[in-house]
């Protein structure tokens with residue numbers, strides 16, 4: 001019997017377990033052990049909170065666990081009485097419940113001889129000798145398996161590269177935005193400075209608005225781009241067959257750009273072009289890692305066209321509305337380079353080409369600038 005350990009019980013680990021259980025046969029029984037520091041009912045930082053306002057950033061009609069049935073998640077919810085449509089953004093906790101239910105069903109229907117166990121603990125080391133992997137789990141004996149899969153997800157964010165490291169010890173600085181009770185230390189009128197403008201920042205801005213936070217909320221990202229709001233748009237026909245034929249990464253890039261231009265001339269939303277490739281992104285991604293020019297491709301995407309940033313980050317429209325005029329949230333371009341523990345943050349801006357303006361924080365008793373300015377601005381009390 002083949003022994004498999006999946007380290008990490010987030011979405012990736014759970015989907016792998018689901019598929020192993022579905023496809024194991026009694027001729028080829030397997031033993032699956034899933035190891036995670038979290039509780040058996042958790043599913044990684046994205047899906048382990050109960051709050052209904054923490055929403056999926058992909059519409060329900062596209063979150064099905066099975067590629068052949070994108071609406072499977074939607075149908076699962078409707079079968080349980082939810083009045084949801086394909087373009088609705090459902091709470092992330094429902095997605096966790098959905099995936100855990102699928103794993104339970106697969107477990108019940110598994111082939112004879114196949115076993116599954118959830119082990120709670122922190123994996124501290126792995127030895128690979130003699131064709132096996134020996135997994136060391138804190139406060140538990142070693143687990144020996146034939147194959148170990150790392151499904152560790154994202155690590156906690158890095159500290160910003162600031163000169164004054166002691167500032168990072170400040171109780172006003174919070175490194176891990178997913179810590180439970182992360183907002184509890186705030187007073188209602190505090191100014192909150194969020195580094196980054198992705199899904200986590202949207203989550204925190206929404207949570208602050210729901211708590212009727214009265215202080216300013218400022219979000220900073222290197223490019224000052226806002227998360228795009230999802231919206232309904234006509235589909236664009238997949239051109240994966242064309243992408244598949246491309247010989248180099250730059251060829252792929254050119255093909256995608258050609259279709260973006262084509263969509264524009266046809267009056268189709270450019271996001272539909274990217275969405276048309278979604279079912280095949282894993283194949284494209286796996287191809288990238290084997291290509292020597294992958295690094296230059298990513299660099300040209302990120303720095304040249306800002307392609308990834310422009311199309312990847314999307315959120316529910318009402319979530320992004322936290323940044324509308326009249327709201328206390330503002331979004332700025334820049335990167336954090338320095339901070340004094342006693343003095344407020346200061347942000348100065350420098351031109352960042354077509355992408356707007358870039359900013360830099362430095363210790364100062366004065367100001368934070370607007371994106372539209374180049375050198376001056378207003379103070380963020382810390």
Ligand SMILES: Cc1cc2nc3c(=O)[nH]c(=O)nc-3n(C[C@H](O)[C@H](O)[C@H](O)COP(=O)(O)OP(=O)(O)OC[C@H]3O[C@@H](n4cnc5c(N)ncnc54)[C@H](O)[C@@H]3O)c2cc1C
Pocket residue numbers: 007008009010011012013014035036037038043044045046047055056057058092121122123124151152153154199200203
């Ligand atoms: C706040 C937030 C919201 C998101 N919302 C969406 C969304 O709406 N839609 C979407 O498609 N994607 C969303 N994402 C992206 C999301 O991260 C991925 O979709 C998916 O959850 C990643 O799953 P994963 O299994 O790779 O990693 P994770 O979910 O991070 O899981 C990794 C697991 O590994 C465990 N682990 C790590 N190291 C060890 C160790 N040494 N020992 C034991 N256990 C360990 C962790 O405890 C964790 O449970 C969101 C991400 C975040 C952070």
